[in-house]
Amino acid sequence: MRWPVLARRDQVLRGGQPLAFGVGLVVALAVGVFLLLGSGHDPLRVYARMFDASLGDPRAWSVTLNRAVPLGLAGLAVAVAGSMGLWNIGAEGQIMAGAMGAAWVARIGGGWPGPVLVTAMLAAAVVGGGLLALGPAIARARIGVNEIITTLMLNEVAIRLVQWLVHGRWKDPGSHNFPLAPMLPDNGRLPTLFERAHLGVVLAGIVIALFGLAVSRTAWGYELRVAGSSGATARYAGISLKRKILTVMVLSGGVAGFAGGVELSGNADRITEGLSNGFGFAGIIVAALALMRPSGVAAVALLFGAVQIGGQSIQTMGVSSSVSTILQALILFGAIAAGVLGRYRIQMVAGDTVETPSTGVES
Amino acid sequence: MRRSLFGLLAVVLGLSLVAASCGSDDDSSTKAAFIYVGPVGDAGWTYAHDQGRLAAAAETGVETAFVETVPEGTADFGNYARDFIEQGFNLIIGTSFGYMDDMEALAEEFPDVVFDHVSGYKANGTNFGNTFGRMYEPRYLSGMVAGSATSSDLIGYVAAFPIPEVIRGINAFTLGVREVNPDAQVEVVWTSTWFDPVVEGDSAQAMLDKGADVIAMHQDSTAAGEKAEAAGARWVAYNSDMSAHAPAAHLTAPVWNWGPRYTEIIGQATDGTYEGGYYWGSMADGVVDLAPIAADVDAAVKAAVAERKQQIIDGSFHPFQGPINAQDGSVYVAAGDVLDDGTMLSMDVFVEGVIGSLG
Numbered sequence: 001m002r003w004p005v006l007a008r009r010d011q012v013l014r015g016g017q018p019l020a021f022g023v024g025l026v027v028a029l030a031v032g033v034f035l036l037l038g039s040g041h042d043p044l045r046v047y048a049r050m051f052d053a054s055l056g057d058p059r060a061w062s063v064t065l066n067r068a069v070p071l072g073l074a075g076l077a078v079a080v081a082g083s084m085g086l087w088n089i090g091a092e093g094q095i096m097a098g099a100m101g102a103a104w105v106a107r108i109g110g111g112w113p114g115p116v117l118v119t120a121m122l123a124a125a126v127v128g129g130g131l132l133a134l135g136p137a138i139a140r141a142r143i144g145v146n147e148i149i150t151t152l153m154l155n156e157v158a159i160r161l162v163q164w165l166v167h168g169r170w171k172d173p174g175s176h177n178f179p180l181a182p183m184l185p186d187n188g189r190l191p192t193l194f195e196r197a198h199l200g201v202v203l204a205g206i207v208i209a210l211f212g213l214a215v216s217r218t219a220w221g222y223e224l225r226v227a228g229s230s231g232a233t234a235r236y237a238g239i240s241l242k243r244k245i246l247t248v249m250v251l252s253g254g255v256a257g258f259a260g261g262v263e264l265s266g267n268a269d270r271i272t273e274g275l276s277n278g279f280g281f282a283g284i285i286v287a288a289l290a291l292m293r294p295s296g297v298a299a300v301a302l303l304f305g306a307v308q309i310g311g312q313s314i315q316t317m318g319v320s321s322s323v324s325t326i327l328q329a330l331i332l333f334g335a336i337a338a339g340v341l342g343r344y345r346i347q348m349v350a351g352d353t354v355e356t357p358s359t360g361v362e363s
Numbered sequence: 364m365r366r367s368l369f370g371l372l373a374v375v376l377g378l379s380l381v382a383a384s385c386g387s388d389d390d391s392s393t394k395a396a397f398i399y400v401g402p403v404g405d406a407g408w409t410y411a412h413d414q415g416r417l418a419a420a421a422e423t424g425v426e427t428a429f430v431e432t433v434p435e436g437t438a439d440f441g442n443y444a445r446d447f448i449e450q451g452f453n454l455i456i457g458t459s460f461g462y463m464d465d466m467e468a469l470a471e472e473f474p475d476v477v478f479d480h481v482s483g484y485k486a487n488g489t490n491f492g493n494t495f496g497r498m499y500e501p502r503y504l505s506g507m508v509a510g511s512a513t514s515s516d517l518i519g520y521v522a523a524f525p526i527p528e529v530i531r532g533i534n535a536f537t538l539g540v541r542e543v544n545p546d547a548q549v550e551v552v553w554t555s556t557w558f559d560p561v562v563e564g565d566s567a568q569a570m571l572d573k574g575a576d577v578i579a580m581h582q583d584s585t586a587a588g589e590k591a592e593a594a595g596a597r598w599v600a601y602n603s604d605m606s607a608h609a610p611a612a613h614l615t616a617p618v619w620n621w622g623p624r625y626t627e628i629i630g631q632a633t634d635g636t637y638e639g640g641y642y643w644g645s646m647a648d649g650v651v652d653l654a655p656i657a658a659d660v661d662a663a664v665k666a667a668v669a670e671r672k673q674q675i676i677d678g679s680f681h682p683f684q685g686p687i688n689a690q691d692g693s694v695y696v697a698a699g700d701v702l703d704d705g706t707m708l709s710m711d712v713f714v715e716g717v718i719g720s721l722g
Binding site for chain 2: 053063066067160163167175176177178179183267268269270272273274275277309312313315316317318320321322
């Protein structure tokens with residue numbers, strides 16, 4: 001009996017990721033043709049619309065870039081933790097915690113000059129996200145509590161906290177008893193770059209680049225990656241694992257919190273329980289597609305953003321939201337699958353030993 | 364032969380292109396886009412709006428389109444609306460409260476496009492208006508049916524959020540219940556979601572376990588009714604006639620009938636008379652109504668409900684006319700008084716007979 005198994009390639013495929021990615025995309029779009037034909041749509045028109053609405057002109061780019069910002073920052077948060085083998089599944093809640101921090105500053109800083117207020121809001125957002133990650137960080141570093149569970153559960157806590165605030169303490173007296181926080185003051189909004197794009201696009205780009213450099217080019221980042229691949233080696237080399245876990249988890253939470261602050265200040269009119277919009281969970285996919293490399297999340301987030309914006313747009317031509325969602329998932333799945341095949345090859349082996357590929361991250 | 368075939372093809376292609384471009388260049392006609400918060404297949408809130416869209420499209424003949432499951436409080440609403448506007452749509456109807464700020468801002472950015480918002484409290488007097496319905500009228504009637512149906516005198520009310528619209532409905536329902544059954548009480552369970560079949564079902568089950576034999580709801584799915592059906596209890600649905608989903612449990616339902624209003628908005632947008640004001644439609648206007656009452660309900664109950672309905676329509680009865688006590692026993696509406704619209708629209712008090720707190 002011979003079985004097909006995935007075996008790690010000795011060398012990553014020449015032209016590697018981009019090539020594999022392109023192949024995955026084409027395969028996904030080809031499968032999508034059947035989906036669209038089956039649901040009574042003209043695939044060419046749908047794909048053309050998807051492209052036009054997401055990357056077709058400067059306005060489309062501005063919308064896609066705005067969408068890529070929270071996706072990229074959430075992806076970065078997951079990837080930063082992932083580069084030392086930690087799973088931060090709590091970006092969704094940390095985005096909310098960050099938005100709460102920023103909204104709180106906006107409540108007291110209505111009279112401050114714009115740049116001061118926005119800077120303070122974003123700083124508070126980083127603190128908010130970091131604080132929410134602090135508990136899981138301490139629990140993991142001190143007594144080894146699995147951070148996947150703790151960060152995941154805190155998502156619900158953060159979202160309910162926002163709900164509690166807008167239904168009570170932060171309810172706008174002018175809102176006719178609707179559960180609404182007051183609108184942001186105008187000086188608390190991020191300036192516009194072009195069309196719909198706001199300054200958060202640049203800020204997110206800088207943050208992602210800084211973390212990319214820090215993880216891949218500095219001694220700190222090297223220690224991180226060593227700790228991620230082998231705790232024993234790290235200890236032998238004198239790296240303090242506990243301290244690393246603490247700083248990395250809190251930094252990861254801070255990055256997600258920053259995403260919440262940027263989203264609030266750049267895109268929202270006020271803080272609502274809908275603000276995180278699934279970006280924190282999508283960030284896990286972004287990080288996985290970027291192979292947990294912080295430097296890779298920008299490109300992936302841009303693709304992800306374009307797929308989401310394009311996928312939404314085709315609904316205005318009558319494609320149902322479920323077909324659109326399946327199509328988006330197909331494209332992203334195609335890209336992920338291609339990423340795996342770029343690094344592994346299919347090998348036929350005898351017997352029943354089945355080797356499963358690791359994601360490159362040990363928990 | 365081949366040549367003439369190509370020629371024919373070219374002519375046909377050319378003609379269809381001309382036809383297509385005529386369609387898109389003709390900007391005198393109205394094109395209406397609907398943006399929904401839930402799936403059109405929810406059998407509830409969004410389903411009712413989509414039925415209204417279809418009715419208005421058939422009535423007016425204008426082109427309509429929709430997108431479903433658009434989350435609130437995100438950039439998504441604005442993206443969809445701009446997408447529609449770019450395609451030549453000049454009337455945008457948003458059917459959830461959380462779209463309000465976006466619609467207000469878009470109305471300023473696109474003065475030639477009409478924006479009508481269902482629920483909420485903002486309007487600009489020109490191209491951004493507000494539409495809602497006096498659902499408390501049929502809610503009161505459905506309470507009369509529920510109050511007659513309960514024998515445990517405990518009715519469970521599965522409700523989404525403690526906002527004025529929902530509180531108003533719970534109060535009107537409870538007043539109807541206690542008109543026919545002064546001993547009955549209505550206990551509220553908050554779900555913190557408009558549409559989540561699992562949570563809605565669990566909340567209904569919790570009330571059934573507690574001894575409730577009638578379940579009412581302010582939710583968008585049919586899950587609560589399915590639990591009531593399984594438990595042999597009764598159910599007052601909401602949004603649309605949901606009797607097909609729980610035939611034995613279904614008593615009746617306060618329902619939306621958006622077709623006439625959407626027809627009116629499309630008409631006003633087309634002839635330029637849209638004013639961007641506040642519209643709060645009643646049973647008399649036909650925007651809200653009570654679904655048919657189950658066949659096994661006493662004829663006497665049906666007659667009493669029909670009489671009240673007629674009185675509400677002709678204005679001789681108002682669900683919120685005094686004397687009404689608040690939950691804590693204090694006077695909420697004095698005898699002879701009727702609540703004004705402003706108080707009803709920002710209602711934040713439970714009436715006597717409701718068990719539960721406002722959040």
